[in-house]
Amino acid sequence: MWVVDGSIWIVIASREQSKRYGPGSLVVDGTDVTVARKAQFAFRPSRKQEAQLQELLSISCEVYNAALQERRDAYRMASKTLSWQDQFNEVKDLRGVRDDALAFGIQPVRGAIKRCDEAMSAFFRRVKAGQTPGYPRFRSRRRYNTAFWDEPTSWAVNAETRSLRLQGIGVIGLPKSAAHQLGRMLERGGVPKTLTVTRRQAGTGWAWRATVGFTGVAVDATPAVSSITGVDRGVVVAAATSAGDLHRMPKYRRALRTDIADLERAQARKRKRSRAWKQLGTRIARERRAAANRVDNWAWHTAKAIVEKTHVVALEDLRLVAMTKSAKGTMENPGTNVSAKKGLNRELQDAALGLLGVRICVKAESAGRRIWAVNPRDTSRTCSVCNHIDPDNRVDQATFHCTACGHGAHADVNAAINIAALGRRCEDAWVAAGAPPLTRKKSPRTRRKTTVAPST
Structure with a gap:
């Protein structure tokens, strides 16, 4: 967020607010001198x-x-x-x-x-x-x-x-x-x-x-090492960069899932709202908070490691709500492979891909960087050398081998390079349009132009 004369303006744009340039949308423009932050x-x-x-x-x-x-x-x-x-x-x-x-x-x-x-x-x-x-x-x-x-x-x-x-x-x-x-x-x-x-x-x-x-x-702007970095997000490798860095999320939630399930079964055997039932509820909540705090801490550190090396970050515009939608269906039209889809949804939620994307945007805003959200279609099966598109290029989760030119690489790194190329096209289109900054949306509830802050 950005404040001028006491008025609050939006800086990190949502999917609806961001303006499209080329194959992607501008999410953070990196032009702000000051930002809004919170202390918890x-x-x-x-x-x-x-x-x-x-x-x-x-x-x-x-x-x-x-x-x-x-x-x-x-x-x-x-x-x-x-x-x-x-x-x-x-x-x-x-x-x-x-x-x-x-x-x-x-x-x-x-x-x-x-x-x-x-x-x-x-x-x-x-x-x-x-x-x-x-x-x-x-x-x-x-x-x-x-x-x-x-x-x-x-x-x-x-x-x-x-x-x-x-x-x-x-x-x-x-x-x-x-x-x-x-x-x-x-x-x-x-x-x-x-x-x-x-x-x-x-x-x-x-x-x-x-x-x-x-x-x-x-804003704490620091010199960047590279001009643009693409980031591919996934379940096995939470974030792979076009520079070849692989950031894997530790399985914090998976490690505690069995313990939490045991506690929940024990709680189900207790009389509801009894002292023992409340104590087990407290332990369950504590375990979940601990896992969530670890995931959030990992996301902050990973976002900082990604942002501090580059001036522009290109992210996949993942539709996570649609990706994690249940396959159960309805009574009239029941779904197929429901158990497999449920397991995939759990893995996607454990990977915290949405949280990582938000943390990257926040870190980029604080460091004066730009963020582009690009369409990830075909980035995982396109060769980053010859641009040949073939589903057979992706041998397995970690291996990419082009059937046309023979180029081989880590599959997620190859996808990140393609995402970086899309981000570069966005940059060119943005510069050709005059490099306009994000439109600041004024808060509708601003009641005063100036506000006196309390003494600290």
């Missing part, structure tokens, strides 16, 4: 502060449900569609009527309304695209776990004193890791803009986590 950290409130945080979440849940109900009633009774501005303007009417809802500041109330607006916007977007709509549902207090501040008012963070101040709750101490993250962002010129506080069940209690969004974080 856990914290431990006191008993009194935790009770106040629970009350804050209850109020946020009530506001979310009320905002959703008001929109439903307005459409059913008057065929009128309410906007977030309409509901924001109603918050002032809570004074003197529901002062408890404003005890934590006006921002958490607006944050709940914004969350409802995002759910409704996503619903209308899916309707327009012809997808399954999924109308927003009311939330129970037990499952509403997030409070959001979209402006730096009624809260502040301080890296030196390692503290987080929240209106209506007080000053909460932070661990050293949080101070390190906040300090790094502030050293690069970051300005705290948004805050999210989230809870999750941890055994018999709650674990709390805060996310501070920063804008104006300086």
Whole structure:
């Protein structure tokens, strides 16, 4: 993201937002001097502060449900569609009527309304695209776990004193890791803009986590070794580059799958919601989080290794939702090879190809690189030397041998070279068009041109 005069603009483009040049789409243009980043950290409130945080979440849940109900009633009774501005303007009417809802500041109330607006916007977007709509549902207090501040008012963070101040709750101490993250962002010129506080069940209690969004974080551009690098993503080799590097994902999730299955069978034999049942649920959640954290850590390091060597990265535009779609079919038209497809879907999800692509885009944005998303069709069976296309060129998963010119190489590296060639064509078309940057889409909810940041 990019911020000018307090307005938030989109920098990493989605498939719908990106503009096409030649055989690919521009996802990250690498022209930004500053970017938006976030710092995530856990914290431990006191008993009194935790009770106040629970009350804050209850109020946020009530506001979310009320905002959703008001929109439903307005459409059913008057065929009128309410906007977030309409509901924001109603918050002032809570004074003197529901002062408890404003005890934590006006921002958490607006944050709940914004969350409802995002759910409704996503619903209308899916309707327009012809997808399954999924109308927003009311939330129970037990499952509403997030409070959001979209402006730096009624809260502040301080890296030196390692503290987080929240209106209506007080000053909460932070661990050293949080101070390190906040300090790094502030050293690069970051300005705290948004805050999210989230809870999750941890055994018999709650674990709390805060996310501070920063804008104006300086880009850390480093000299590149090569001009363009193609990246082929797959199940066996998670990322193969045109330079010949092979990055294989350790089987973190596969290693824990058997242990998790044993724990789930043991939990199924316990009485539901008993102490033993909850303890096993906590262990299962801990194992899954550990695997997810390891996968994410691997993706960050791999993305950094790929991005720091090149100026332009060409990625496959993989349709992962379609690739992992179930083959079960329906009662009238049952699918075939359902078990095999289920196993392939599990392997694709374990490889975390989508997560790796996102991390590469984020690292590229921070380093001032460009990202192209190209169509991967025929890249795995095209010879990178003579451009001969033949399914027989791919001998097996790891071996490529051209039936026309006899060229041999690692199959994934050969595909990555072809992807790099497509990226080079994108570069040429982009330069011929005048090298226009990505169109920055202004946030529709920007309410002020300038915002005063809290003291740090």
